[in-house]
Amino acid sequence: MGIEGNHGMDWFFRQYVYGIGIPQYSFSYRVEEAGEGKWKVTGSVKREGVPDGWMDILPLYLHRGAGVVRLGFVNAVRAQTPFDLVLPFKPEKLSLNDHEDILAVIKQ
DSSP states (O other): OOTTSSSOOHHHIIIIISSOOOOEEEEEEEEEEEETTEEEEEEEEEEESSOTTOOEEEEEEEEETTEEEEEEEEEEOSSEEEEEEEESSOOSEEEEOTTOOSSOEEEO
């Protein structure tokens, strides 16, 4: 949770307890074959509706068959945060904040 590099949660309290605003995130990605049976996912998370300097740790979920698992996190520390990863199979779908882990509006 130390998104500021100090292993603290000051950022969370500054924004969600003492601050005002609910971030709105636009999430997009594309999947391309990477060779050798692997798939490359390239995406971006764009933040709006909150002051500059707002940051979040967004849970990234993978959908495959009837299952949904948390794949990892996107550290959204800028107004637009790119990400990429390589998977050993083609994902059916990726999504953010499936279980409303954070207070935010997600446009997918």
